[in-house]
Amino acid sequence: MSDTGDSDIGQGTRLVTAGRRKEWTRGIVNPPVWRASTILYDSIADMRANATRDTHHRLFYGRRGTPTQWALADALTEMEPGAEATFLYPSGVAAISAALLSVLSPGDELLLPDSAYEPTTSFANGMLKRFGITTRVYDPMIGAGIAELIGENTRAIFLESPGSLTFEVQDIPAIVAVAKERGLVTLLDNTWATPLLFPAIARGVDFSILACTKYIVGHSDVMLGSVTTTKEHWHQLRSTSFQLGQTVGPDDAWLGSRGLRTMGVRLKQHGESALRIAKWLKEQPEVARVLHPALDDCPGSEFFHRDFAGASGLFSIVLNDCSDDQRAAMIDSLRLFGIGFSWGGFESLAIPIDPDKLRKVVPWKAQGPAVRLHIGLEDPDDLIADLEQGLRCCRPNR
Numbered sequence: 001m002s003d004t005g006d007s008d009i010g011q012g013t014r015l016v017t018a019g020r021r022k023e024w025t026r027g028i029v030n031p032p033v034w035r036a037s038t039i040l041y042d043s044i045a046d047m048r049a050n051a052t053r054d055t056h057h058r059l060f061y062g063r064r065g066t067p068t069q070w071a072l073a074d075a076l077t078e079m080e081p082g083a084e085a086t087f088l089y090p091s092g093v094a095a096i097s098a099a100l101l102s103v104l105s106p107g108d109e110l111l112l113p114d115s116a117y118e119p120t121t122s123f124a125n126g127m128l129k130r131f132g133i134t135t136r137v138y139d140p141m142i143g144a145g146i147a148e149l150i151g152e153n154t155r156a157i158f159l160e161s162p163g164s165l166t167f168e169v170q171d172i173p174a175i176v177a178v179a180k181e182r183g184l185v186t187l188l189d190n191t192w193a194t195p196l197l198f199p200a201i202a203r204g205v206d207f208s209i210l211a212c213t214k215y216i217v218g219h220s221d222v223m224l225g226s227v228t229t230t231k232e233h234w235h236q237l238r239s240t241s242f243q244l245g246q247t248v249g250p251d252d253a254w255l256g257s258r259g260l261r262t263m264g265v266r267l268k269q270h271g272e273s274a275l276r277i278a279k280w281l282k283e284q285p286e287v288a289r290v291l292h293p294a295l296d297d298c299p300g301s302e303f304f305h306r307d308f309a310g311a312s313g314l315f316s317i318v319l320n321d322c323s324d325d326q327r328a329a330m331i332d333s334l335r336l337f338g339i340g341f342s343w344g345g346f347e348s349l350a351i352p353i354d355p356d357k358l359r360k361v362v363p364w365k366a367q368g369p370a371v372r373l374h375i376g377l378e379d380p381d382d383l384i385a386d387l388e389q390g391l392r393c394c395r396p397n398r
């Protein structure tokens with residue numbers, strides 16, 4: 001199995017081969033679990049020599065990882081052509097905060113889309129603010145118009161595409177072009193698409209951030225995050241993350257690597273089933289809008305068709321005018337959709353969403369209450385039947 005950096009293999013092939021260096025696997029198919037805190041040296045001279053060397057991919061101390069974590073980090077790097085390396089974190093939120101802390105200093109300003117994942121906004125309004133870093137929230141559909149928001153202290157542009165809950169697809173190439181011209185750093189929360197459907201680094205983004213908790217792990221049983229970046233930013237990201245004491249348990253990293261191997265087929269099925277169900281939902285009288293990046297109800301769907309290799313399984317629907325109780329009754333009545341946070345596992349989920357409570361610059365206007373759906377790997381016909389009976393709760397005459 002190669003130390004592959006081959007640029008001529010497909011992303012599906014890469015998912016299978018990535019990170020499986022012989023020196024780490026010893027020929028075992030899946031990189032094994034190496035648990036460690038202390039690493040023993042042969043002598044004091046050996047210990048001292050190690051302390052002065054670059055410890056990247058060298059056994060040094062458990063916090064710096066073992067081949068188990070390196071294999072996953074490397075695999076994620078290989079999934080982002082043009083990237084230098086990847087750092088792993090114990091959650092997606094930890095990945096987002098470390099990436100931002102590696103870039104920003106007191107006095108800097110961050111541009112953040114109004115559709116950002118809520119904990120990202122909380123981090124900006126909380127810790128970043130406390131450290132003297134200001135945040136300016138922008139309309140996710142701003143595109144090249146972002147140039148007008150850039151001030152003397154603007155240092156970085158955060159992107160999330162499609163946006164959390166409401167799925168606005170951003171014009172990433174236009175924003176990246178402005179950022180490059182103005183010398184700003186770009187960071188993308190790439191959790192929805194994963195590098196499989198949107199290779200962010202190859203498209204000029206500086207930091208590709210994943211909540212691996214979602215599709216990389218894929219089985220709703222591990223918390224994990226990652227940041228993949230370029231040569232220019234890697235050193236700063238790594239030293240910031242070391243200073244923060246970030247590390248990931250080998251068992252979690254191993255489950256991440258295991259999930260990654262099947263992500264291609266899983267995403268294909270999530271994407272196919274979700275699009276089919278989204279199109280069916282669009283025809284239902286109880287549904288006002290379907291916010292699925294591939295459908296024109298969704299702002300920026302033209303950018304989705306231009307830039308993405310496909311869709312994953314998460315989208316939202318806006319119901320026609322009905323009460324909060326009717327929405328709750330609808331979700332409660334679903335038999336195959338669980339009620340729970342997160343997504344990206346093999347199972348379907350439904351939660352009520354209230355974007356109006358989060359918006360800062362683009363007020364949320366909708367005909368009725370909204371619901372976010374994650375379409376799992378169940379048979380789509382069964383999911384449609386379940387939604388069909390559930391939607392009856394939203395009819396006006398009830």
Ligand SMILES: *Cc1c(COP(=O)(O)O)cnc(C)c1O
Pocket residue numbers: 090091092093094117164189191192211212213214223224225342
């Ligand atoms: C879930 C999620 C995160 C955070 O990941 P955790 O592993 O739950 O911390 C970040 N970004 C997006 C878009 C998410 O959906």
